[in-house]
Amino acid sequence: MLIQLLNGVVYGGLLYLLSVGLVLIFGLRQVVNFAHGALFMIGAYIGYSVAAAGSWWGGLVVAVVAMAIAGCVLDATLFRALRKQDHIVTVLVTFGLLLILETLVTVIWGKAYLRYPMPDLLSGTVDIAGSPFPVYRLFVIVVSIVVALSLASWLRFTRIGLYVRAASTDARVTSIQGINVDRLSLIVVGLGTALAGLSGVVAGPLLSLSPTMGNYILIDSFIVVVIGGMGSFGGAFVAALLIGQIHNFGAIYLPWAGTMLPLLLMVGVLIWRPTGLSGART
Amino acid sequence: MSLLAFHDVHALYGQARILNGVTFEVGAGERVALVGRNGVGKTTVVNTLCGGTRVAQGRIELRGRPTKDLRGYSAAQNGIAIVLQGRGILPNLTVEENLLLGGATARRGPWTLAKIQELFPILSERRSNPGWALSGGQQQMLAIGRALMANPDLLILDEPSEGLAPVIVDDLAALLVQLGTDGMGILLIEQNISLIHRVAERFYVLSKGSVAESGSLHNVSRDELQGHIAI
Ligand SMILES: Nc1ncnc2c1ncn2[C@@H]1O[C@H](COP(=O)(O)OP(=O)(O)O)[C@@H](O)[C@H]1O
Ligand SMILES: [Mg+2]
Numbered sequence: 351m352l353i354q355l356l357n358g359v360v361y362g363g364l365l366y367l368l369s370v371g372l373v374l375i376f377g378l379r380q381v382v383n384f385a386h387g388a389l390f391m392i393g394a395y396i397g398y399s400v401a402a403a404g405s406w407w408g409g410l411v412v413a414v415v416a417m418a419i420a421g422c423v424l425d426a427t428l429f430r431a432l433r434k435q436d437h438i439v440t441v442l443v444t445f446g447l448l449l450i451l452e453t454l455v456t457v458i459w460g461k462a463y464l465r466y467p468m469p470d471l472l473s474g475t476v477d478i479a480g481s482p483f484p485v486y487r488l489f490v491i492v493v494s495i496v497v498a499l500s501l502a503s504w505l506r507f508t509r510i511g512l513y514v515r516a517a518s519t520d521a522r523v524t525s526i527q528g529i530n531v532d533r534l535s536l537i538v539v540g541l542g543t544a545l546a547g548l549s550g551v552v553a554g555p556l557l558s559l560s561p562t563m564g565n566y567i568l569i570d571s572f573i574v575v576v577i578g579g580m581g582s583f584g585g586a587f588v589a590a591l592l593i594g595q596i597h598n599f600g601a602i603y604l605p606w607a608g609t610m611l612p613l614l615l616m617v618g619v620l621i622w623r624p625t626g627l628s629g630a631r632t
Numbered sequence: 633m634s635l636l637a638f639h640d641v642h643a644l645y646g647q648a649r650i651l652n653g654v655t656f657e658v659g660a661g662e663r664v665a666l667v668g669r670n671g672v673g674k675t676t677v678v679n680t681l682c683g684g685t686r687v688a689q690g691r692i693e694l695r696g697r698p699t700k701d702l703r704g705y706s707a708a709q710n711g712i713a714i715v716l717q718g719r720g721i722l723p724n725l726t727v728e729e730n731l732l733l734g735g736a737t738a739r740r741g742p743w744t745l746a747k748i749q750e751l752f753p754i755l756s757e758r759r760s761n762p763g764w765a766l767s768g769g770q771q772q773m774l775a776i777g778r779a780l781m782a783n784p785d786l787l788i789l790d791e792p793s794e795g796l797a798p799v800i801v802d803d804l805a806a807l808l809v810q811l812g813t814d815g816m817g818i819l820l821i822e823q824n825i826s827l828i829h830r831v832a833e834r835f836y837v838l839s840k841g842s843v844a845e846s847g848s849l850h851n852v853s854r855d856e857l858q859g860h861i862a863i
Binding site: 509512513515516519520521522523524525526527528529530531 | 682684703704705707708709714716720722723724725729732733734736737778782
């Protein structure tokens with residue numbers, strides 16, 4: 351039971367890393383980034399290639415840095431240009447980007463499933479309440495918690511964090527205070543995509559690599575964002591843990607309902623509380 | 633020195649031309665009113681200053697320098713603080729966070745968080761409350777306090793008396809006169825004749841997107857001003 355609970359936290363942690371990036375990007379750019387799952391996937395492939403060349407931890411760093419740069423480029427080009435467009439346009443453009451990136455990965459790495467290795471340091475199991483539990487899964491939980499805590503304190507206690515929260519609520523009012531919101535979103539989008547890269551690498555050894563590996567988890571991440579309340583960082587954390595548990599226990603006790611449960615929960619939340627669990631006020 | 637000047641500015645939202653040649657100027661330490669009925673384009677002047685419209689013709693000068701490519705932050709970075717129509721309080725941030733945001737440009741001057749909390753004690757009492765929890769009058773104090781945090785040379789207020797009780801409008805008038813006396817330039821966008829008369833020295837009347845009338849308020853009675861606005 352405890353082990354099952356922990357497995358749910360592992361998936362919830364991965365979901366959190368992805369969905370908080372979506373929240374960051376949506377907050378500053380009002381862009382629903384369908385390409386986020388592709389960035390997760392590319393992060394995993396880059397990490398895989400560096401790991402295959404000899405350094406697992408190097409792969410982690412390279413993937414995160416590469417995705418941060420990719421995010422800054424995306425923001426300065428696509429997202430800035432999309433700022434004044436309809437939501438449907440941004441959805442179509444980021445969806446197109448997803449398809450392009452998938453094709454690109456297929457060309458470079460091929461379609462076949464690849465096995466992402468595990469770092470030696472984190473292989474093996476520990477004993478938790480009498481059952482063995484993989485050290486690597488504990489590592490995933492720790493990474494998610496460290497990211498969640500750092501991000502929360504950055505947003506809460508630093509000046510830039512204050513600007514980010516302000517711009518996520520109202521970019522116009524924030525810029526009128528003298529803040530260059532375009533420069534701010536460069537940082538924020540870069541951070542969001544870096545987290546996608548990070549979760550791709552961290553998830554790599556748990557999933558197998560394929561050009562479409564990001565699609566399923568992206569849908570769950572969108573569900574997390576909606577349930578947590580579009581634009582709420584704390585809400586995303588709680589919702590990610592919730593969906594992680596539902597995903598896990600659903601797979602065990604209600605396998606026939608498996609993938610449907612998170613969607614049903616989302617519909618329920620939308621009916622009962624359209625602004626999400628955090629209930630952002632308007 | 634001129635802090636803000638519009639010269640024959642034509643501005644559009646998409647295809648809709650709202651400003652048709654607006655010309656006005658506010659010098660350092662001047663108290664100027666921009667008046668006009670609903671829908672004549674007063675807020676559009678503010679939006680244009682913040683880069684929210686397309687300027688098809690004309691020139692906007694900040695501190696005497698012609699400025700191309702205005703952005704939301706341009707005014708603030710040139711020492712101009714704006715109290716937006718509707719106040720623009722960030723509802724999810726606390727009162728204190730809203731104030732700190734106003735100090736983003738970190739210009740030096742007499743106004744600090746402590747000074748503003750002294751001026752408006754309620755903002756100190758309610759410092760940890762979210763912005764949405766304030767009453768209309770308190771939100772207006774917060775909006776003005778936030779603007780003062782920038783230690784501006786010019787303070788622009790877009791219909792600040794809207795929705796305020798008359799006694800609070802009296803306080804507002806006294807505060808704006810005091811700020812002006814201390815050397816701050818003020819551009820008061822208003823329809824409240826009594827507030828305009830108490831605060832401003834000069835006026836411009838905006839009508840259908842251009843300036844129809846201007847002059848010194850010393851030579852104009854309230855009824856005459858009302859008549860100008862009604863055109
Ligand atoms: N974002 C916008 N897009 C198109 N038209 C607008 C927009 N904002 C205002 N308008 C129009 O511009 C005109 C002037 O509006 P505004 O500047 O808000 O007037 P005022 O502040 O003097 O009441 C109005 O006719 C209004 O309908
Ligand atoms: Mg207006």
